[in-house]
Each structure stands twice: as structure tokens, then as C-alpha cells.
Amino acid sequence: MSFCVKCGEDCEESLNGLCISCWLDGRKLTSAPHHVDLRVCTNCGEFNIGDRWIKKDLLVAVQDAAADSLAAIRDVRVVNIAMDVEVKDEYVYVVTMDSTCDVLGYEAHDESSTIVRIKNNVCRRCSRQLGNYYESILQIRTGSKDLSPELREETLAMVENSVARQAATNRSLFITKMELVTGGVDVYLSSMSLGKSLARELSDAYCAEFKESPKLVGQTTDGQDMYRLTYLVRLPEYHVGDIVIHNKRFCKLIRVSGNGGRVIDLMDFREKAVRRADMSEIRLYEKSSELREATVINRSGSEVQVLHPDNYSTVDLRIPEGYEPGDSVRVVTIDDVLYMVP
Numbered sequence: 001m002s003f004c005v006k007c008g009e010d011c012e013e014s015l016n017g018l019c020i021s022c023w024l025d026g027r028k029l030t031s032a033p034h035h036v037d038l039r040v041c042t043n044c045g046e047f048n049i050g051d052r053w054i055k056k057d058l059l060v061a062v063q064d065a066a067a068d069s070l071a072a073i074r075d076v077r078v079v080n081i082a083m084d085v086e087v088k089d090e091y092v093y094v095v096t097m098d099s100t101c102d103v104l105g106y107e108a109h110d111e112s113s114t115i116v117r118i119k120n121n122v123c124r125r126c127s128r129q130l131g132n133y134y135e136s137i138l139q140i141r142t143g144s145k146d147l148s149p150e151l152r153e154e155t156l157a158m159v160e161n162s163v164a165r166q167a168a169t170n171r172s173l174f175i176t177k178m179e180l181v182t183g184g185v186d187v188y189l190s191s192m193s194l195g196k197s198l199a200r201e202l203s204d205a206y207c208a209e210f211k212e213s214p215k216l217v218g219q220t221t222d223g224q225d226m227y228r229l230t231y232l233v234r235l236p237e238y239h240v241g242d243i244v245i246h247n248k249r250f251c252k253l254i255r256v257s258g259n260g261g262r263v264i265d266l267m268d269f270r271e272k273a274v275r276r277a278d279m280s281e282i283r284l285y286e287k288s289s290e291l292r293e294a295t296v297i298n299r300s301g302s303e304v305q306v307l308h309p310d311n312y313s314t315v316d317l318r319i320p321e322g323y324e325p326g327d328s329v330r331v332v333t334i335d336d337v338l339y340m341v342p
């Protein structure tokens with residue numbers, strides 16, 4: 001037990017010899033600067049908080065900026081801030097903060113205010129993106145002369161999804177631009193590692209090979225060599241659904257993954273696995289989009305009779321066990337013989 005040197009009252013707690021109420025009397029507990037500048041990117045609308053750029057609602061960003069600028073004196077802890085925001089114009093906000101403070105277990109209140117000024121800026125990512133910055137190029141090609149529009153759309157969708165996924169946690173990752181070139185498409189990317197991860201992803205999805213080649217583009221200010229990396233992904237000509245030749249057998253390709261593929265042999269309808277290392281030996285025979293349809297006119301056991309799509313003669317076709325063909329089946333001609341494609 002001690003007593004207050006000012007009012008003389010006995011008190012359990014004292015600060016500098018004063019009881020809590022004498023200590024609090026007229027004392028300013030919190031303070032805020034006259035103004036705070038809050039930088040906003042005029043391109044993406046994100047706010048600069050500390051050393052990061054973050055997507056926020058404008059009023060939330062204004063209040064957060066004000067709260068961050070609030071300081072409390074020694075022995076005072078701010079436990080809650082009630083905000084009042086007065087909008088002067090779209091760039092100027094007066095924020096009054098009514099703080100609930102804890103002083104040695106006692107609750108006290110104090111009010112401070114600051115002016116939050118919105119400053120237009122361009123964040124680093126946007127300035128790079130707007131300035132066409134890139135560190136790597138992903139070149140998507142096929143073994144043949146051209147990349148088909150379908151395959152192009154499919155691979156670009158994969159690339160865009162992957163970049164969106166990775167950019168969610170790392171905002172320095174982006175696609176600078178995409179360019180259609182003879183034989184395929186070039187995707188310019190903000191980072192080298194992004195180029196590599198996309199090349200790997202595509203090569204896994206299609207069992208394709210990729211090649212990395214560095215290109216010296218200059219030197220940094222401190223004399224380090226500066227490189228850009230080009231990742232060339234050569235997609236195989238075949239695609240899931242196509243008729244391919246594997247080990248001299250005609251097969252339908254039914255799956256491709258990072259581990260290899262699976263095919264169905266058209267002669268006996270058996271499914272087989274193809275190791276990734278052997279995928280490069282697969283040759284395209286006919287694209288699934290070019291397969292013909294034949295009308296089923298009769299079915300019995302493991303055979304159906306169809307009308308030949310070219311000459312309308314009746315042809316017997318073997319079908320897989322337990323297979324129930326519809327009114328038409330897809331067929332392929334191999335050495336003048338028609339085979340059913342399951």
C-alpha cells in the first residue's frame with residue numbers, strides 16, 4: 001500500500017508516485033501524426049501496406065493506415081479503437097480514433113485524429129507488367145509444323161490457371177504477354193522459376209520433352225551477367241483419344257500423365273500401360289477428330305454389322321466384351337480394314 005503524492009489518497013497501484021486517477025488526469029495517452037500517406041496502385045487498386053501491396057476495401061485501408069499510425073505512451077496499451085471517418089474528398093480522410101486503453105489494469109479513454117491522404121502510385125508488379133518486363137519465355141510447339149487451335153487453347157488455359165494459382169501467394173508472378181508465332185505460341189513470364197514450373201507442368205501433362213536455354217541479355221548495375229531463360233516445350237502430335245501406333249500395334253490412346261500413358265489395342269481391346277520413357281516412340285496414326293462414324297444395323301455377341309461410311313457396304317466389326325454400341329460407332333480404317341474405336 002502506498003499513497004499518492006498529489007492527492008494524498010492511499011492507493012494500491014501508483015505510477016511515478018501518483019495514484020492512477022491523478023496520473024491520468026489531463027494526460028494525453030495516445031498520439032497520431034498530423035497526416036499519413038496511403039499509396040494506392042492506380043492500375044490494380046491495391047494498397048501499399050508496409051513493404052507489401054494488398055487488396056483492400058478503400059475505407060478499411062484508410063482506417064488501417066490511421067490505426068497503424070497511432071502511438072501510445074509508456075505504460076499504456078491500446079486495446080480497442082472506435083473509428084470515425086470523415087470524407088473530405090476522394091483523396092483526403094479525417095480519421096478520429098477513440099481508443100480504449102489499459103493502464104495497469106485500469107481502463108481509460110483517449111482520442112486522437114489524423115488525416116489519411118491517398119497518393120496515386122503504381123505498384124512494382126504493375127509497373128513491370130506495364131513495362132513488358134519478363135525473365136523467361138515459354139515456347140509451346142508440337143512435333144509437326146503447327147500447333148492446332150484446340151491444343152493451343154487447352155495448353156494456354158492450363159498455363160493461365162497455373163499462373164493464377166501461383167500468383168495467389170506470390171504477386172510478383174504474372175504473364176507479361178502471349179504471342180502467336182509460326183508453329184506455336186510464346187508466353188512471356190515475369191520470373192524464371194515460373195517458366196520452369198510451367199514447362200514442367202506441360203511436359204508432365206503431355207509426356208513431352210522440354211529444353212531450357214539461357215540467353216545473356218546484359219549486365220546488372222553491379223556487373224553480374226543477366227540472363228533470360230527460354231523453355232521450349234515440344235508437345236507430341238498425339239492427344240488423348242487419337243489412334244496411335246505403339247510397338248507396331250494400332251491403339252487408342254486413353255490417358256497421358258507424368259508417369260506415361262495408357263492405350264487400348266484395337267485388335268484385341270486390351271488395355272496396356274506405356275512407360276513415360278517409351279512415350280516418345282508413339283506415333284500418331286489418326287486424330288480423334290478425323291475418326292469416322294458408322295451406322296450400326298445389327299448386333300450379335302461380340303460383333304456388330306455396320307454400314308461402311310465410304311461405300312455403304314455391310315461390314316462386320318469386332319467389339320469389346322460387354323460393350324453395348326449405340327446407333328453408331330466410331331471407326332478407323334487400317335490397311336483397308338475397318339476397326340471399331342471403343
Ligand SMILES: [Zn+2]
Pocket residue numbers: 004005006007008009018019020021022023
Ligand atoms: Zn492521486
Ligand SMILES: [Zn+2]
Pocket residue numbers: 041042043044045046122123124125126127
Ligand atoms: Zn498494381
